[in-house]
Amino acid sequence: MTTTTTESTSPPPEPKRDEAEDPPPQEAAAAVAGAGDLDVASLSIKDEEEEEAVSDSNINIQAVTTGETPYSSAATFEQLNLTAALLKGLYVEMKFEKPSKIQAITLPMILTPPHKDLVAQAHNGSGKTTCFVLGMLSRVDPHFERPQALCICPTRELAIQNLHVVGKMGKYTGISSELLVPGIFENDIRNCSPVLAQVVIGTPGTVKKWMSFKKLSVTDIRVLVFDEADQMLDKSLNDCLCSFHQKDGFQDDSLRIMKDIQRFSKGCQVLLFSATFNETVKKFVSKTVKDHNQVFVKKEELSLDAVKQYKVALPDELAKITVIKDRILELGEKLGQIIIFVRTRKSAGMLHRSLTEFGYYVTTLHGALEHGDRDKIVKEFKDGLTKVLISTDVLARGFDQQQVNLVINYDLPVKHGTSEPDYEVYLHRIGRAGRFGRKGAVFNFIMDDWDREVMRKLENYFNAQVAEVPSWDKDEDFEEALKAAGLL
């Protein structure tokens, strides 16, 4: 489980064009003003170039800085005073050319003393991971063998993925990294040797456990990152009266970790990143980190223009399966990889069995599988060995696989026990397609009036037009739709 980033890692399939996880090169905008107590700089950022011109024309990212420190948007990585080793990682390993919008804006905020806390929101697939990984790597002292940066993620899949990015970007820095997720060293933690890696990435429960057994020292942590921060700090309060689970979310563990680190490591910088922050979470987050800089995007501007959204009306469950196999999987190699999101583990299994019975090769991921199986299924998918992945929302957030250009919402995401859409989950799911400005499509399956109402609310919330595929029974309609999305 310990990986030193200097070790060579097995080379993942290299995406042919542009970078590994960021939007197409774009012109970063004007300077972010900084003086004054609460300075609001609305940055209007224009896209130029890009042959495919898929990107949104004009996105407003609102940056609010506090204090006296002026920040200028970074047009190049050179402007950030990074070490030569780190620059080499960015150019040679990551194949980046220049910072994406969110990177141009947030990196100076992360790297400039006094290293204020930051709450940052940016579109799915726009390069958030690079922001905090670069932040961690550049603030770690490679000659000091103690944990200095810690990143907390909601799922083991995301933690593993982020660890890979750390390894790749930091390949020439000699900085070590380690993964703290369940399923490794599960026998007896008391016999484990303490973590010495400089960058530690993990899930909340395991990290908390290692901290409480004094196997992860937090006294030298300089940067604490919460990936998918809105989820990590969401109360997830169960309003349902019949439920005796008061809280079922990550908030307790996350806050505990944050408080402990802030207590023992004065001046630790907290970085909170996500594509979504609903108003409630935003308010809570602002109270949690004091005197922080922030970067936000309006919700209407969050859904990706490069991803074409569709709805498909269907009479019943059987029709859903028919559409998947006869209208979509039959297209075979013409499509890239596909993720089918379902609401429950059980329906994941059922769909898996039906498609398998019909002779299609699919794999399925959910949280009830054994850790090793989960890792294997994800690896096969990332290596391109499997093409169709059925998944619960375990993979809704953060999962970065550029070859995914089609997402199917077999079930629409709704908040527990209601017909209220889960807006955040919807946005994250569709963000699995169209990584980094690539083209993508989403099919939302609508089976009854409930679904229709959920869909209507989603469209309304994001102010997005979702075209309807005229007939679920016609091959041509789907081909048409996929063509319009730029996939065929």
Place this chain on the structure above:
DNA sequence: AAAAAAT
């Protein structure tokens, strides 16, 4: 309901 994780 799902997610993490511990019981």
